[in-house]
Amino acid sequence: HIASKEDSFTNPGAGGFMESRSSGGRSRGTPTRQNPRHQAYRDIYDRLLAQEFDLAGRAQARLMPVLPSTAALTSCLRLSRMGRPVDEWFAASGAMRDSGHYRVATIFMVLLARALGASVPLPHQLPRNDFAPVARWIAERRAGGEKVAVAGFLSPLVRVAAAALDLGLDVNGTLFLAGGEALTETKRQTMEAAGVEVFPNYWISEIGPVGFACRQMTSGNTVHLLGDSVAAVSRKRKAPRSDVELDSLLFTTLLPFSPRFLINAEMDDAGTIGPCRCRCAFSQAGLTTQISNIASYGKLTGQGITLFGTDVVEILEAAPPARFGGAPGDYQLVEKDASGQTQIELRVSPRVGAISPKAVKQTFLDELRGRYGG
Numbered sequence: 001h002i003a004s005k006e007d008s009f010t011n012p013g014a015g016g017f018m019e020s021r022s023s024g025g026r027s028r029g030t031p032t033r034q035n036p037r038h039q040a041y042r043d044i045y046d047r048l049l050a051q052e053f054d055l056a057g058r059a060q061a062r063l064m065p066v067l068p069s070t071a072a073l074t075s076c077l078r079l080s081r082m083g084r085p086v087d088e089w090f091a092a093s094g095a096m097r098d099s100g101h102y103r104v105a106t107i108f109m110v111l112l113a114r115a116l117g118a119s120v121p122l123p124h125q126l127p128r129n130d131f132a133p134v135a136r137w138i139a140e141r142r143a144g145g146e147k148v149a150v151a152g153f154l155s156p157l158v159r160v161a162a163a164a165l166d167l168g169l170d171v172n173g174t175l176f177l178a179g180g181e182a183l184t185e186t187k188r189q190t191m192e193a194a195g196v197e198v199f200p201n202y203w204i205s206e207i208g209p210v211g212f213a214c215r216q217m218t219s220g221n222t223v224h225l226l227g228d229s230v231a232a233v234s235r236k237r238k239a240p241r242s243d244v245e246l247d248s249l250l251f252t253t254l255l256p257f258s259p260r261f262l263i264n265a266e267m268d269d270a271g272t273i274g275p276c277r278c279r280c281a282f283s284q285a286g287l288t289t290q291i292s293n294i295a296s297y298g299k300l301t302g303q304g305i306t307l308f309g310t311d312v313v314e315i316l317e318a319a320p321p322a323r324f325g326g327a328p329g330d331y332q333l334v335e336k337d338a339s340g341q342t343q344i345e346l347r348v349s350p351r352v353g354a355i356s357p358k359a360v361k362q363t364f365l366d367e368l369r370g371r372y373g374g
Contacts, residue, residue, distance in 0.1 A: 011258055013257070015037075037257040045226060050084065052282065053199075061086065061138075062088075062152060064089070064090075065091055066099070067106045076089065080118045080120060085120070090124050091125055095128075110122050131156060131159040134150070134163070135167060142173070147175075148173075148175070151179075155341040158190050161190055162194075174197070179203055182295045185219075207230055211291055212224055214283070221295065225273070225290060228255075232252075232289075233252075234247040248269070249273075270295055273290070275289060311368075320360055331360075333346055
C-alpha cells in the first residue's frame with residue numbers, strides 16, 4: 001500500500017486553469033485541471049469523427065446541460081474552431097431557484113466567447129421533462145432537406161426519439177452521438193424505431209475522451225480506443241456485493257500534457273478489449289483496438305449524472321431503516337431501462353411492513369441531496 005491523496009496524480013507539467021470535477025464513482029468527485037494543450041489535442045478526434053460521419057454536411061445541435069457542466073461550452077468552442085459551428089444548443093436544467101445563477105453564468109460565458117470571435121449559440125432552455133422541442137427542431141430541419149446530427153447524454157437523446165414517435169415527427173436518418181452512460185439494446189431499439197442512428201462515445205472526467213464508435217459499430221456499447229492518448233488493459237474480478245465475474249478496465253494516460261498521471265487506474269467500468277475489424281477513419285488513423293460491452297459495475301449513471309456508489313449504500317442502510325424499520329438490505333436500488341431511458345427504482349422488502357411509498361421516496365431524496373451529485 002502506497003499512501004496517496006487526491007492531488008498525488010496531478011501532472012505538474014501540464015498546467016491549466018479550468019477545473020472540471022468527476023461525479024464520483026470511487027470518490028466524492030475528483031477535481032481535474034484542464035490545460036489548453038490537452039483541450040486542443042481533442043480536435044484530432046473531432047476531425048476524425050467529422051470525417052467518419054460526414055458531419056460537415058449536417059445541421060448540428062447539442063443536447064447538454066448548462067454550467068456547472070462544461071461539456072456543451074467546450075464542444076461548441078471546439079467545433080467553432082474547426083469552422084463547423086453548432087446550430088442549436090438545447091439544455092434541460094432545474095428550476096430558476098436552483099439553477100438560475102448557472103443559467104446567467106452560462107449566458108455570460110457564451111457572450112464572452114462571441115466577443116472573442118467564437119460562434120456559440122445561446123442555450124435554449126427546455127420545458128421541464130419535455131424534449132419535444134428538440135424533436136420538432138430536427139423534423140423542421142429534415143423538412144427543409146437538411147441532415148441532422150445531435151450530440152448529448154444518452155437518456156435525454158432517447159427521450160427525443162420517444163417524443164418524435166409520440167408526435168409522429170419525421171426524424172429519419174438523424175444521427176445521435178451519445179455518451180454519459182451505457183448504450184443498452186433497449187435504448188438503441190427506441191431510437192432506431194424513430195429512424196435514428198445512434199453511436200456511443202466513452203469519456204472519463206479524469207482522463208478525457210477514451211473512445212468513439214465508427215459507423216460500423218451498430219450493436220453493443222462499442223468504441224475505438226484512442227490508443228494514442230490512453231492505454232487500456234483488463235483484469236478479472238468480481239462485481240461488488242456479487243459473485244458475478246467481469247473484465248474490469250484499467251487505464252494509463254500516455255500524453256505528456258495529460259492532466260493526470262494514471263497507471264492502471266480502475267474506474268469501476270467493465271468491457272472487452274480486442275482488435276477492430278473495420279476500415280473506418282479511426283482505423284485508418286491507426287486506432288485499431290476496440291472496447292466492447294462497456295458498462296459500469298460500481299456506479300449509478302443516468303441523464304449524465306453519476307451517483308457515488310458507497311454514498312448510496314450508506315443512505316439505504318441507515319436512513320430508511322432508522323425511520324421506517326427494517327435492516328440493511330431491506331431497501332435496495334435497481335438501475336433499469338424503462339420507457340427507453342435509465343431509471344432508478346427503489347425497492348422495499350415486504351419484511352418492513354406497511355409504510356408510505358411516498359414517505360420512503362422523500363426520505364431517500366432528502367438524504368441524497370446532501371451528497372455529491374445528489
